[in-house]
Amino acid sequence: ETGVTQTPRHLVMGMTNKKSLKCEQHLGHNAMYWYKQSAKKPLELMFVYNFKEQTENNSVPSRFSPECPNSSHLFLHLHTLQPEDSALYLCASSQTTTPSGGAGEQFFGPGTRLTVL
Amino acid sequence: AQSVTQPDIHITVSEGASLELRCNYSYGATPYLFWYVQSPGQGLQLLLKYFSGDTLVQGIKGFEAEFKRSQSSFNLRKPSVHWSDAAEYFCAVGAGGDKIIFGKGTRLHILP
Numbered sequence: 001e002t003g004v005t006q007t008p009r010h011l012v013m014g015m016t017n018k019k020s021l022k023c024e025q026h027l028g029h030n031a032m033y034w035y036k037q038s039a040k041k042p043l044e045l046m047f048v049y050n051f052k053e054q055t056e057n058n059s060v061p062s063r064f065s066p067e068c069p070n071s072s073h074l075f076l077h078l079h080t081l082q083p084e085d086s087a088l089y090l091c092a093s094s095q096t097t098t099p100s101g102g103a104g105e106q107f108f109g110p111g112t113r114l115t116v117l
Numbered sequence: 118a119q120s121v122t123q124p125d126i127h128i129t130v131s132e133g134a135s136l137e138l139r140c141n142y143s144y145g146a147t148p149y150l151f152w153y154v155q156s157p158g159q160g161l162q163l164l165l166k167y168f169s170g171d172t173l174v175q176g177i178k179g180f181e182a183e184f185k186r187s188q189s190s191f192n193l194r195k196p197s198v199h200w201s202d203a204a205e206y207f208c209a210v211g212a213g214g215d216k217i218i219f220g221k222g223t224r225l226h227i228l229p
Contacts, residue, residue, distance in 0.1 A: 004160070031215045042221040043207065050215050090160055096215055105151055106217055108160035 002026055004109035006091050012115045013081065021076040021112045023091030031055075032074040033106065034066060035090040043090075049074060050096070081116045088113050119144045119212040121220035129226040132200055138193040138223050140208030149211030150191040152182055155222075156204045164206075167191065178202070203227045 004025045034046040048056035049068040065077040092106040120143045153161040165176025172184040182193045208220040
């Protein structure tokens, strides 16, 4: 596998279910991200991890719980979701190697299309 | 605060015509700038990036972008579009630390 992979690609779940999204990057990057992309909203940053430490939580509801066991893997645990949580969830990774320490380009996975019934 | 504005939500051009997608940013220091493309149901793919140096940046698929500090712009151009270029295009700015701020996107439609 190369790049950033996400599983599953599609997920349908009820409001009382518990499920997890998985992301794996094979690029040796140190930072990983979760984004939410809804039909009528811009790309929303949810969480950022750098060297396994969470560095950003963009006021995300607690029904979304991220986990980053190592720099290559990122999970998003879902429980008691709402229909408005239906969206494309994108994972990305990057290496912060720019001269002043700013964000390098992010590499995205194909996303998980989540439908909450 | 850092921000990115893509003023055009939709753009329609004929196949073979030239293309320019607009992007304006707000950032206090020298920005790191990116253009991404997203096909339906897919993740985002990096087209090109600007970190420093030459203000005219070449990317993949025949795209280029020009950084104009005086206008706070980073417009994306292609001299001749192909039907396969129909997609959504996102401009983004490095916001310090690990964050990148994305614009709302411009959807490109191609007429045959």
